[in-house]
Amino acid sequence: MKRFPMKICLIVFSLILITTSAVIAKEKKHIKTSEDQECSECHGAQMQVWQDGKHGLMNVKCIVCHGSTDKNFTPKPDIYKCRGCHEEKVADVKKNLSKGIKTCFICHDHHSLTTKFHAKGGK
Amino acid sequence: MDITRRQLLKYSAAIAAASAIGLELPLPDKVDAAHVEKWVKTVCRYCGAGCGVYAGVDKGRVVAVKGDKDNWNKGFLCIKGYYLPPILYSADRAKYPMLNKGGKFVRISWKEAMDLMTEKFADSIKKHGVHSVAFYGSGQAYSEESYFMNKLFKGGLGTNNIDGNPRLCMASAAVGYVSTFGKDEPMGAYDDIYHSECFFIIGSNMAECHPVIFRIINERKQKDKNVKIIMADPRKTLSARIADMHMSFIPGTDLAILNAMAHVIVKENLYSKEYVNHHLVFKTVKGDKPAKVSFEEYVKFLDEYTPEMAEKVSKCPKDDIIKAARWFAQSRATMSFWTMGLNQRTRGVWANNLVHNLHLLTGQINRPGATSFSLTGQPNACGGVRDTGLLSHLLPYGRLVANEGHREEMEKFWGISKGKIHPKPGPTAVDIFRSFNKGDIKALWVACTNPGQSLPNLAPYRKGMEAKDTFLVVSDTYHPTRTTELADLVLPAALWAEKDGTYGQSERRYQYLEKAVQPPAEARPDLDVMLEFAHKLFSKLDRTDEVKKLFNFKTSEDVWNEMRLASKNTAYDFMGMTRARMKKAHGIQWPCPTEDHPGTVRRYTAKYGDVLVKKFDPAASDVSFYGAKADGNRAAIWLRPYKGPVEPADAEYPFVLTTGRQIEHWHTGTMTLKVPELKRSAPNAYVEINPRDAQNLGIKSRDKVKLTSRRGSIILEAKVMDVPRDGLVFVPMHYPDKLINQLTIDAYDAMSKQPEFKICAVKIEKA
Numbered sequence: 082m083k084r085f086p087m088k089i090c091l092i093v094f095s096l097i098l099i100t101t102s103a104v105i106a107k108e109k110k111h112i113k114t115s116e117d118q119e120c121s122e123c124h125g126a127q128m129q130v131w132q133d134g135k136h137g138l139m140n141v142k143c144i145v146c147h148g149s150t151d152k153n154f155t156p157k158p159d160i161y162k163c164r165g166c167h168e169e170k171v172a173d174v175k176k177n178l179s180k181g182i183k184t185c186f187i188c189h190d191h192h193s194l195t196t197k198f199h200a201k202g203g204k
Numbered sequence: 205m206d207i208t209r210r211q212l213l214k215y216s217a218a219i220a221a222a223s224a225i226g227l228e229l230p231l232p233d234k235v236d237a238a239h240v241e242k243w244v245k246t247v248c249r250y251c252g253a254g255c256g257v258y259a260g261v262d263k264g265r266v267v268a269v270k271g272d273k274d275n276w277n278k279g280f281l282c283i284k285g286y287y288l289p290p291i292l293y294s295a296d297r298a299k300y301p302m303l304n305k306g307g308k309f310v311r312i313s314w315k316e317a318m319d320l321m322t323e324k325f326a327d328s329i330k331k332h333g334v335h336s337v338a339f340y341g342s343g344q345a346y347s348e349e350s351y352f353m354n355k356l357f358k359g360g361l362g363t364n365n366i367d368g369n370p371r372l373c374m375a376s377a378a379v380g381y382v383s384t385f386g387k388d389e390p391m392g393a394y395d396d397i398y399h400s401e402c403f404f405i406i407g408s409n410m411a412e413c414h415p416v417i418f419r420i421i422n423e424r425k426q427k428d429k430n431v432k433i434i435m436a437d438p439r440k441t442l443s444a445r446i447a448d449m450h451m452s453f454i455p456g457t458d459l460a461i462l463n464a465m466a467h468v469i470v471k472e473n474l475y476s477k478e479y480v481n482h483h484l485v486f487k488t489v490k491g492d493k494p495a496k497v498s499f500e501e502y503v504k505f506l507d508e509y510t511p512e513m514a515e516k517v518s519k520c521p522k523d524d525i526i527k528a529a530r531w532f533a534q535s536r537a538t539m540s541f542w543t544m545g546l547n548q549r550t551r552g553v554w555a556n557n558l559v560h561n562l563h564l565l566t567g568q569i570n571r572p573g574a575t576s577f578s579l580t581g582q583p584n585a586c587g588g589v590r591d592t593g594l595l596s597h598l599l600p601y602g603r604l605v606a607n608e609g610h611r612e613e614m615e616k617f618w619g620i621s622k623g624k625i626h627p628k629p630g631p632t633a634v635d636i637f638r639s640f641n642k643g644d645i646k647a648l649w650v651a652c653t654n655p656g657q658s659l660p661n662l663a664p665y666r667k668g669m670e671a672k673d674t675f676l677v678v679s680d681t682y683h684p685t686r687t688t689e690l691a692d693l694v695l696p697a698a699l700w701a702e703k704d705g706t707y708g709q710s711e712r713r714y715q716y717l718e719k720a721v722q723p724p725a726e727a728r729p730d731l732d733v734m735l736e737f738a739h740k741l742f743s744k745l746d747r748t749d750e751v752k753k754l755f756n757f758k759t760s761e762d763v764w765n766e767m768r769l770a771s772k773n774t775a776y777d778f779m780g781m782t783r784a785r786m787k788k789a790h791g792i793q794w795p796c797p798t799e800d801h802p803g804t805v806r807r808y809t810a811k812y813g814d815v816l817v818k819k820f821d822p823a824a825s826d827v828s829f830y831g832a833k834a835d836g837n838r839a840a841i842w843l844r845p846y847k848g849p850v851e852p853a854d855a856e857y858p859f860v861l862t863t864g865r866q867i868e869h870w871h872t873g874t875m876t877l878k879v880p881e882l883k884r885s886a887p888n889a890y891v892e893i894n895p896r897d898a899q900n901l902g903i904k905s906r907d908k909v910k911l912t913s914r915r916g917s918i919i920l921e922a923k924v925m926d927v928p929r930d931g932l933v934f935v936p937m938h939y940p941d942k943l944i945n946q947l948t949i950d951a952y953d954a955m956s957k958q959p960e961f962k963i964c965a966v967k968i969e970k971a
Contacts, residue, residue, distance in 0.1 A: 116887045117906075117921070138445060139419055140411060140867045142885055145283055149884035153234075161236040161268070165286045168270045168279055 111150040127192050134193040141166075146191075160184055233290035233880075237267035244720035245272065245790075247707050248285040249344075249700040250870045252580025253277070253414045254709025255285055256790050259701050259720045266292055266701055266721055275790040276394050276713070282415035284870055287879045291699065292721070294878035298683040298696035299725030309683070309694065314726060318736055321649075321693060324675040325737075326744035328646045329361070335626075338365035338636050338645045341594050342652035343373070343585030346705025346717070348763040349651075349730045350584075351592040351600065351770075352755075356738050359618040360754055364605055364630030365645065367596040369653045370585035371633035372660075375956035376547040377578040378590050380556025383955075384564075385839050386831030387602050387775045388590055391807040392539070392575025393711040393793060397424055399573030402535030404528070406436040406458065406559065407545015407962075411443040412867040414543070414579050422446050432531050436461070437545060438862070439892075439928045451528060452929050455860045455963050456849035457518035459551060461525055462558035463846060464514035467506040468529035469565055475533070476567030483827055484564055485835045488843040497843065505843045517846065533566045537573025543581060544864065548961040552953045554844040561841045570809040570827050580710040582871075587708015591776060592767065596630035600767070601776040602831070605629045617770060619753055632957035634659070634950050640676075641668030651679040651730055652697065654872040656687030660959040661915050661950035662943055666690060679730055685874050686940050696727040703729035705760050706786070712793045712804070714778060716786035731760055772797075775816060775831050849963040850951040851914075853931055857965035859897075861913065862928075863937045863944050864962075873938035889942035891920040892934040893968070898924040901968060908971040911935070913964050916946035919971045933968065 120143045121128040131137045136145075145165075146158045155162065163185050164171045174182055182188075188196050240260035248255040256275025260268030266289040273279035301317035302309040312320075328336045339353050350368070357366040370378075381388045397403075397420045410418040425431045425446060435447035436458065444450045453461060469475050486502045487494050511522035532538050540563065546555040560576050568574040580586050593600040603610035611625045631639055637659060639645040659665045669676055669690040678691040681699040688694045702723040708714045723729070735757060742751040757763050761783045771794075772779050780796040780803075792803040795816050810817040811826045820830035821837045829839040853860050868886035869876040876882045891909055893901075903909055905924045910917055911933070920935065920942060928934050935944045949964040 116884075138422065140283065140415055140442065142283055142868070144881040144885045145286055149881045151884060152880040159236075159238075161238050164236065164268070164270050166271050166280045168273055 111154045111156075114150045130190075131192040134195070136192070136194060158184075233293045234267050235269055235287055235289050237262060240268050243270070244701070244718050245787075246701060246717040246720065247583065247709075247715045247791075248281065249288060249291070249875065250282075250284050250583060251414055252343075252582055252585060252710045253417050254583060254707060254711075254713060254715060254791070255281055255416050256715065257281065257285060257288065259288070261720050264721055265289075272790055275715075276711070277416045280416050280419055283867060283885075284876055284882065285416075287876075287882055288700070290879045290881075291875040292701060294682065296682050296684070296878075297699075297724050297727065298680055298688070298694060299727055300696060301726070302683060302688075302694040302696075304692050304694075314728075317693060317695060318733075318740055321677050321695075322737060322740040322744055325647045325649075325741055328675075329745065332646060334361050334363045335365055335630075336645060337361070337363070337647045338367075338631075338640070338649075340633065340636055340648065340650045340653065340655065341366065341368040341589065343368060343370040343580075343582030343589050345584065345588055345652045345730060346703070346760065347584060347588040347592055347708060347714075347767065348705050348760040349734060350588040350594045351767050352731060352734050352738075352757070352763055353651075354592055354594045354600065355618060355754070356734070358599065358605070358625055359614065359620050360738065360742070360750075362624050362626055364596045364626050364628065365636065366594060366630060367633050367636055368585075368589040368594050369633065369655070369658065370582065370589045371595060371957060372658065372959060372961070373544060373547060373581040374578075374585045374590065375595070375632075375958040376549065376552025376953055377556055377580075378595075379553045379953075379956040380560065381578070382831075383553065383840065383842065384557055384560040385808070385829050386833065386835070389586060389712055390575065390577045390710065391570065392577050393713075393805045394420065395805050396537075396539050396573050396575050396577070397421055400424065400535075400537045400539040401428070401431055401573065402531050402538040403431070403433045404436070404532055404538060404540040404559075404562075405434065405443065405447075406540065406542045407547075407555075408541055408543040408579055409437065409439070409441040409443050409864060410541065410579070411441065411445070413581075413865050415867060417541075417579070418443065418446075432535065434528050434531060436528075438860075438932050439934060441927060449524060449527065449531075451520050451524050453518035453520035454929075455862060455932060456549065456551075456852060457514075457520075457846075458546070459555055459558060459844065460509060460514040460517040460846040461520055462555070462562065463506060463509035463844070464511050464522075464525050465529040465532060466558075466561055466565055467509045468511060468526050469533045469562070470503050470506055472530070472533075474530070475565045479564055479567045479569075483829065483838055485838045485840050486843065487840045502841060502843055509846070517848075532562060532568065535568075537571065538563070538566070538568040539573060540576045541579055543579040545962060547578075547958060549958075549963065550850045550951055550953050550960045551844075551847050552958050552960075553955040554842070554847070557842040557844050560839070564839050564841055570806065571812060572806070575806070578710070583709065584707040586710060586712070587706060587714055591708060596632055599625070601771045601774040603774075614770075632952075634952060634957065634959060637665045637668060640674055641665065641671070643671075643673060645674070647675045647677075649677045649679070650687060650691075654680075654685050654687045654874060656685065656690050657872040657940055657943060658937070658945065659950070660945055660948040660961055662945040662948075663916055679733065680874075681727070682874050682878075686872070686943070695733060696723075696725070697733075698723035698727050698729045702727070703731070703760075705729075705731070706764060709791075712807075713791035714781055714786070714794060715791035716783070716789075718787065729760075731763065775820070777816065850960055851949050851964045853965045857913065857967045858931065859966050859968055860932045861911065861944075861947060861964050861966040862932060862934050862962050863948060864934060866936050866938065869936065869938035871938065873940060877938065877940075886936075886938075889920055889936055889939040889944065890923045891968075892923050892925055892927055894926055894928050894930060894932075895924050896930055897933075897968075898922065901970070903968075903970060910969050910971040911947060911966045912969075913947035913949075913966045915949065915964075918942060918944060918947060933966065 256272025271279035436451040821828035
């Protein structure tokens with residue numbers, strides 16, 4: 082039976098460990114925050130953009146798209162995050178996955194929600 | 205050292221697996237799972253807006269949620285509705301019956317629990333009479349549960365010792381509607397928003413408390429630049445962001461403002477002569493009794509309520525009052541919304557009457573976009589408590605305990621002997637707990653509510669609930685709560701999505717909630733437990749032969765079918781809402797008298813589809829307030845003088861404390877504080893204080909501050925925000941570790957018995 086030197090085995094095992102970690106931990110953890118810290122303390126600019134947009138007016142707060150800083154933290158939400166209120170639009174996006182439109186944020190700005198591409202009256 | 209290829213493969217797999225286990229995997233309390241086996245149609249668990257929702261189920265768990273796009277909310281939800289699923293999977297779900305043994309809760313079997321409970325209730329009835337037991341229900345229970353308990357207590361036992369927590373939130377609105385229109389519940393609908401040109405929103409922070417309705421109003425405003433929004437509130441809340449005018453005033457002085465608006469309308473000839481001549485009566489109180497007066501006497505009554513007088517009393521600028529009156533009267537269609545700012549007051553009924561007055565005086569009523577709309581706090585205060593008649597002065601579907609004819613109708617319907625229903629209304633919420641404190645009520649069952657946190661002037665009631673010489677049973681989905689911790693016996697209850705039944709929300713829309721998943725461990729639907737309780741109790745009272753006749757129900761659908769029959773030929777008539785129909789529909793608005801009737805969007809107008817106008821008032825061509833038969837089918841404008849709150853600010857307690865909600869949380873936070881995301885967004889109680897007051901007191905944000913009322917004190921972190929007017933502070937009610945109700949006052953409205961949560965006097969100092 083073929084035998085492998087331990088040095089080579091250690092390199093292989095490390096590569097497996099790093100790769101597995103990268104694959105499974107596809108979302109980063111938020112830095113540790115204290116309970117009373119508000120998002121605006123570090124993310125003031127994004128919060129202002131959000132506040133001036135539709136989600137801000139309707140109080141669709143950071144936690145809806147991003148989860149909690151402690152649990153279920155999601156820096157980049159996928160389309161299923163939007164399904165709660167926008168089921169039909171999510172279904173539309175899913176139909177167009179093959180055209181490369183994987184998330185709502187291809188067209189919509191993350192926080193202001195304005196569309197980037199088409200002119201007034203576009204679909 | 206070398207290893208073989210087989211060993212290399214084995215070790216590689218183990219490392220990969222170990223690194224996966226060591227990392228945080230997706231949690232079971234998801235709201236956005238990609239894969240869902242089935243979507244189950246239901247309704248949101250939270251506020252009285254009553255959004256349609258689908259629960260996404262996979263492998264026996266709710267793993268996702270989405271709004272019902274075919275319901276009035278058009279698929280939209282607020283952040284609480286969005287995060288419904290995790291409330292089912294909290295570690296402190298009540299799973300087994302628990303008996304309090306010397307302060308320690310010990311698990312017992314359901315048989316032991318029900319035997320003990322029925323023994324205690326039966327003993328009390330035998331030794332001390334039927335009025336020694338009581339039930340305190342909830343606007344969050346299903347309608348079938350509330351109807352059943354009402355029948356058990358009022359019809360079965362013959363006591364009116366049954367009330368519910370809507371006494372704390374909606375009683376003033378209910379009595380307001382009845383005293384003005386003859387029958388309870390709004391006559392309009394959310395659909396009116398799409399037709400309205402002027403919104404008068406008073407005592408309501410819709411943006412945080414009814415967010416999806418707020419969304420529709422905003423949408424209406426975006427579509428039509430003629431739309432005007434008036435927001436009247438001593439706090440400039442998030443709702444004011446869309447207002448064209450924010451009317452600020454000293455808390456509790458709004459009755460002067462409302463009368464002053466009527467004064468302007470009359471003086472500037474902006475009133476509807478058609479309504480004054482054909483659809484209204486004018487009433488006042490003379491020597492404790494209602495008395496009719498003329499329109500001219502009403503005009504004379506309004507003489508003193510000039511805008512100047514109202515400005516002096518309320519500090520609301522008179523120009524704002526005049527502008528509001530003109531906008532209200534002259535818009536093409538005006539719709540009012542209000543909630544606890546008017547209801548939770550010792551003059552709550554009067555405040556409700558005065559808003560209705562404005563609509564009746566101007567004819568801004570009974571047509572699309574024109575209506576006076578009371579927003580409900582709980583998901584089923586309307587359908588479940590007000591309509592089923594669970595409150596201690598009511599019988600089902602608009603009938604009154606004090607009305608002999610109504611009692612006879614229900615005695616006949618229930619097949620019980622004449623005179624069985626006790627003729628005197630029972631104690632209301634606060635008085636039930638006062639009686640429990642005194643020991644006049646010896647056995648009390650509390651279900652689906654948290655009075656150990658929500659009652660005003662909380663301390664004495666908590667002491668009473670803890671006392672050892674009475675017996676307290678609490679049914680809840682969680683343990684501990686601030687109420688279950690005081691109980692003698694805790695019964696674990698099934699939660700939203702774990703049982704089927706009906707909710708009825710603010711716009712008379714009854715909606716069916718389908719069961720989606722099983723409750724955990726030994727938790728049971730409340731109706732199951734109530735049925736068993738009734739059978740066992742009656743057996744202990746040697747009344748087994750009556751039980752089969754009175755409580756011949758096997759399912760919640762059986763109860764629903766009896767409810768439909770009880771509503772037949774009343775102003776609520778929903779005979780047409782069969783269970784099969786409700787399972788398919790996205791809610792139906794009553795009246796709905798037949799199976800082919802689509803439901804009624806607007807009441808009291810034949811032109812806009814209320815078929816009961818023809819039934820109850822055949823002579824009417826269009827508008828008929830057919831609930832007010834004694835007044836010739838006319839609505840009443842009430843002459844209500846200005847009276848302020850019972851405990852305004854004074855030299856010793858110079859601030860007004862008001863309490864309320866934040867968008868993240870709902871009521872006493874038993875559900876929303878279990879959701880990590882909602883808790884992280886709003887983790888703790890605080891006191892909101894405006895910058896000018898804060899500067900005078902030397903307080904900055906995050907300083908610890910002590911609030912003291914005549915009843916208690918509390919230490920909270922300050923949040924300095926330009927939201928409350930000078931002299932006013934706000935504290936959210938949600939937090940079990942900060943019982944703000946230890947400070948609030950339990951004085952209540954003489955007509956509705958609803959407490960004045962919104963206004964009491966406090967002093968503030970740095971802690």
